[in-house]
Amino acid sequence: xxxxxxxxxxxxxxxxxxxxxxxxxxxxxxxxxxxxxxxxxxxxxxxxxxxxxxxxxxxxxxxxxxxxxxxxxxxxxxxxxxxxxxxxxxx
Amino acid sequence: xxxxxxxxxxxxxxxxxxxxxxxxxxxxxxxxxxxxxxxxxxxxxxxxxxxxxxxxxxxxxxxxxxxxxxxxxxxxxxxxxxxxxxxxxxxxxxxxxxxxxxxxxxxxxxxxxxxxxxxxxxxxxxxxxxxxxxxxxxxxxxxxxxxxxxxxxxxxxxxxxxxxxxxxxxxxxxxxxxxxxxxxxxxxxxxxxxxxxxxxxxxxxxxxxxxxxxxxxxxxxxxxxxxxxxxxxxxxxxxxxxxxxxxxxxxxxxxxxxxxxxxxxxxxxxxxxxxxxxxxxxxxxxxxxxxxxxxxxxxxxxxxxxxxxxxxxxxxxxxxxxxxxxxxxxxxxxxxxxxxxxxxxxxxxxxxxxxxxxxxxxxxxxxxxxxxxxxxxxxxxxxxxxxxxxxxxxxxxxxxxxxxxxxxxxxxxxxxxxxxxxxxxxxxxxxxxxxxxxxxxxxxxxxxxxxxxxx
Numbered sequence: 043x044x045x046x047x048x049x050x051x052x053x054x055x056x057x058x059x060x061x062x063x064x065x066x067x068x069x070x071x072x073x074x075x076x077x078x079x080x081x082x083x084x085x086x087x088x089x090x091x092x093x094x095x096x097x098x099x100x101x102x103x104x105x106x107x108x109x110x111x112x113x114x115x116x117x118x119x120x121x122x123x124x125x126x127x128x129x130x131x132x133x
Numbered sequence: 134x135x136x137x138x139x140x141x142x143x144x145x146x147x148x149x150x151x152x153x154x155x156x157x158x159x160x161x162x163x164x165x166x167x168x169x170x171x172x173x174x175x176x177x178x179x180x181x182x183x184x185x186x187x188x189x190x191x192x193x194x195x196x197x198x199x200x201x202x203x204x205x206x207x208x209x210x211x212x213x214x215x216x217x218x219x220x221x222x223x224x225x226x227x228x229x230x231x232x233x234x235x236x237x238x239x240x241x242x243x244x245x246x247x248x249x250x251x252x253x254x255x256x257x258x259x260x261x262x263x264x265x266x267x268x269x270x271x272x273x274x275x276x277x278x279x280x281x282x283x284x285x286x287x288x289x290x291x292x293x294x295x296x297x298x299x300x301x302x303x304x305x306x307x308x309x310x311x312x313x314x315x316x317x318x319x320x321x322x323x324x325x326x327x328x329x330x331x332x333x334x335x336x337x338x339x340x341x342x343x344x345x346x347x348x349x350x351x352x353x354x355x356x357x358x359x360x361x362x363x364x365x366x367x368x369x370x371x372x373x374x375x376x377x378x379x380x381x382x383x384x385x386x387x388x389x390x391x392x393x394x395x396x397x398x399x400x401x402x403x404x405x406x407x408x409x410x411x412x413x414x415x416x417x418x419x420x421x422x423x424x425x426x427x428x429x430x431x432x433x434x435x436x437x438x439x440x441x442x443x444x445x446x447x448x449x450x451x452x453x454x455x456x457x458x459x460x461x462x463x464x465x466x467x468x469x470x471x472x473x474x475x476x477x478x479x480x481x482x483x484x485x486x487x488x489x490x491x492x493x494x495x496x497x498x499x500x501x502x503x504x505x506x507x508x509x510x511x512x513x514x515x516x517x518x519x520x521x522x523x524x525x526x527x528x529x530x531x532x533x534x535x536x537x538x539x540x541x542x543x544x545x546x547x548x549x550x551x552x553x554x555x556x557x558x559x560x561x562x563x564x565x566x567x568x569x570x571x572x573x574x575x576x577x578x579x580x581x582x583x584x585x586x587x588x
Contacts, residue, residue, distance in 0.1 A: 048138070052147070089143050121204070122204035126389070127146055128138065129392040130385045130388045131139075131142040132138075
């Protein structure tokens with residue numbers, strides 16, 4: 043449980059967003075458990091549940107790596123512990 | 134592996150954090166300093182420095198790492214300590230300035246922006262140490278940057294110590310004078326309380342109460358922007374339905390505080406105290422309590438109906454929040470600080486909101502007349518009378534009330550005072566021109582009310 047993080051990607055839709063993000067995750071040995079993707083109010087919105095159990099970086103390093111990647115392709119990528127969402131939405 | 138969280142729920146959380154200013158307002162570490170007392174003030178101050186430094190060394194680092202892991206901004210990391218009057222009393226000196234200076238220095242060295250506890254509890258009477266502390270407040274607040282001070286002058290159980298009320302009128306005037314070059318900023322770090330809570334994480338009134346453990350982590354949540362957004366989504370709902378919406382929102386906001394508090398407690402190995410369920414506004418656009426009241430259907434905050442709207446809002450926040458946290462405490466109620474809330478400032482400018490209306494509003498919410506700027510020529514006696522009124526509301530209604538008032542030197546009604554940062558910009562408000570000095574100078578103690586006799 044402790045190793046699960048949620049990656050959200052929001053930005054203007056264009057070719058290659060998923061490819062870029064999943065490549066970055068693969069390079070960090072982060073396993074993607076589930077993906078949901080939609081266009082909301084014209085914005086590309088993707089949410090992923092990932093498992094960091096086998097990751098070769100820690101959360102802070104993954105965040106900064108995805109920040110850079112997000113900047114390069116022009117989207118906002120955030121990474122948060124799954125616990126935040128569990129805590130807020132589940133009793 | 135199925136998605137255990139619905140994408141809409143993820144988006145809701147992200148939206149709250151990114152668009153609606155959701156944050157945890159403060160993690161405050163309470164630290165007991167009773168074991169630092171001693172006859173030699175220099176030695177006592179060294180002990181104070183060493184103990185605070187040892188306990189809080191990692192506070193900011195841990196706070197920042199929680200922010201990063203969870204993606205929740207934690208705006209302030211702060212420290213509260215045992216009321217210094219209790220710690221300094223056994224020293225062979227009547228000058229407590231050195232204690233304020235050591236608090237300021239250690240706060241700076243561990244990286245917190247405020248340290249609370251330059252405080253005295255004098256609701257029934259003052260000891261030698263209490264009097265020394267009160268005497269030291271103006272100079273302490275003028276010469277330090279991070280030290281916050283509070284004095285409790287009344288409780289429901291003890292009544293109101295009117296000698297202390299009058300003294301605080303003079304102390305506030307003196308503090309404003311000594312910080313006149315900064316608009317009277319010292320007064321923004323000084324709170325006069327009735328029924329002060331011992332576990333409040335919010336400044337400037339935080340201190341580490343005498344019934345508290347060695348150290349404790351208290352968390353203050355915020356989230357006016359999130360509640361505002363939720364209220365705006367239901368422009369036609371009746372008030373029962375709206376209360377339900379606010380409750381659900383408050384639940385979610387408070388869960389963030391609970392999570393952060395538990396995690397901070399675990400990482401710092403300090404027991405978790407309480408979550409303070411307060412709607413704490415900031416000067417940021419969209420982070421205003423006044424805006425929520427206006428979204429409920431009032432043309433301007435302060436008009437007729439404001440007290441009712443605020444009562445409903447405050448109660449719904451508490452109901453939702455209390456479900457979300459295992460331990461609730463502190464002030465727990467909507468704050469209505471004028472200078473820190475853009476909507477309140479607008480309401481004052483439009484002449485919709487007066488001190489009298491704010492006083493009425495404090496009957497149904499936390500905490501009191503907060504960050505009120507008044508003309509520089511307001512007398513100490515008038516300020517004492519304002520404190521007495523507010524304390525009476527607290528005493529009779531069994532609730533916390535407080536006064537944080539700034540008689541800004543050289544300023545008159547209609548002027549502004551810029552305090553900067555979270556303290557915001559205060560519009561100078563008019564006070565009643567008639568004299569209360571004979572009343573407040575009678576002194577003595579207003580007896581505890583009949584509703585204090587509950588045994």
